[in-house]
Amino acid sequence: MQDDSRLGGQHRPLPKAIQRTKRLFKIVFGFTLLAIGAPMLVLPGPGWLTIGLGLVVLATEFIWARRLLNRLREQAIKLGRSVLGGTGPNESSDSR
Secondary structure (H helix, E strand, O other), X not given: OOOHHHOOOOOOOOOHHHHHHHHHHXXXXXXXXXXXXXXXXXXXXXXXXXXXXXXXXXXXXXXXXXXXXXXXXXXXXXXXXXXXXXXXXXXXXXOO
């Protein structure tokens, strides 16, 4: 009988302690990015970008962050279309 841990190409699941530690690190890192990005909205720096990155990290763990990230993405697309003045693939040019 062979030891399954020596077989090449098989993925062994990580122990629960390592999984919890990685999850905790992602959560702390995501909230840290949010906390750093919030003051950057009024101070010099890429505030919205930092907040977006924080939401990307948190969206891997929380559904509320994924929903908020999707809403932020939709608003950014609308803002980009209004600033550029062009019609995107979802808009028709004959609607007046």
